[in-house]
Amino acid sequence: MSGLSVRNLNKSYGALRVTHDLSLDIHPGELHAIIGPNGAGKTTLITQLSGQSPSDSGEILFDGRDIMRLSMPERVHLGLARSFQITSILPKFTVLENVALAVQAKDGSSFRFFRAVAQEARLNARAMEFLAQVSLDQSADLPASALSHGDHRRLELAMALASEPKLLLLDEPLAGTGGQDAEALVDLLAAQKGRITIVLIEHDMGAVFSLADRISVLVYGEIIATGTPEEIRNNAAVRAAYLGDEEAEEIPC
Numbered sequence: 001m002s003g004l005s006v007r008n009l010n011k012s013y014g015a016l017r018v019t020h021d022l023s024l025d026i027h028p029g030e031l032h033a034i035i036g037p038n039g040a041g042k043t044t045l046i047t048q049l050s051g052q053s054p055s056d057s058g059e060i061l062f063d064g065r066d067i068m069r070l071s072m073p074e075r076v077h078l079g080l081a082r083s084f085q086i087t088s089i090l091p092k093f094t095v096l097e098n099v100a101l102a103v104q105a106k107d108g109s110s111f112r113f114f115r116a117v118a119q120e121a122r123l124n125a126r127a128m129e130f131l132a133q134v135s136l137d138q139s140a141d142l143p144a145s146a147l148s149h150g151d152h153r154r155l156e157l158a159m160a161l162a163s164e165p166k167l168l169l170l171d172e173p174l175a176g177t178g179g180q181d182a183e184a185l186v187d188l189l190a191a192q193k194g195r196i197t198i199v200l201i202e203h204d205m206g207a208v209f210s211l212a213d214r215i216s217v218l219v220y221g222e223i224i225a226t227g228t229p230e231e232i233r234n235n236a237a238v239r240a241a242y243l244g245d246e247e248a249e250e251i252p253c
């Protein structure tokens with residue numbers, strides 16, 4: 001399992017300084033949530049970590065290796081992957097085919113839609129394992145477009161897991177879900193704890209406080225506190241930062 005060290009990271013959009021001299025340690029194997037008020041810079045930070053958008057300055061070390069200048073595909077190849085918010089599901093393909101393509105991409109082969117029978121069987125068997133992990137194996141033969149929103153999110157998770165990341169960046173995995181769908185997704189994420197390192201951005205505070213080993217709080221591009229859910233819950237600066245934000249009431253007491 002892999003860890004991430006971020007030192008003095010910066011990013012501006014024009015005159016707007018979004019990530020501000022940010023330092024953060026993600027320990028191998030932990031589920032580390034990053035929370036903060038709207039516009040604090042959470043998604044921007046994730047895009048910087050994934051390599052989707054370049055940083056202005058600072059240092060990002062993945063398992064001790066400097067990855068600042070690596071492209072997003074190069075980071076994925078090392079085992080640092082991002083999921084959610086940007087979906088790559090092919091709606092006309094079956095659920096199984098979508099995951100099989102993710103397995104195939106991980107294997108290093110380019111997307112090929114016509115495969116040797118033996119290779120196809122191996123890919124499908126592997127894909128079924130990931131579908132079973134998210135309890136979608138019963139829907140393997142459905143077109144992805146036929147899935148409910150909650151099942152869509154499960155499929156995205158299966159595809160992310162199929163890329164076998166060492167560290168997974170999850171951006172609002174519960175967005176648009178509620179009730180039983182959200183609970184089921186929380187259970188699926190809980191089941192991944194200890195298997196891979198997870199960095200989680202999520203607005204559902206109940207989910208964050210139940211899932212996270214540690215939480216960092218981002219305000220105006222700076223980390224103002226890092227600690228266990230218990231420590232963050234009792235941190236006066238955190239509560240003050242959320243004052244006037246509707247999520248403040250959601251921080252579990």
Ligand SMILES: Nc1ncnc2c1ncn2[C@@H]1O[C@H](COP(=O)(O)OP(=O)(O)OP(=O)(O)O)[C@@H](O)[C@H]1O
Nearest residue numbers: 013014016018036037038039040041042043044045
């Ligand atoms: N591509 C961009 N160009 C210009 N400004 C941007 C861009 N992306 C984000 N911003 C600005 O950067 C700031 C941080 O945005 P970001 O989306 O990272 O915050 P966030 O904490 O993820 O917000 P939310 O919780 O609302 O999703 C905001 O003021 C936003 O308007």
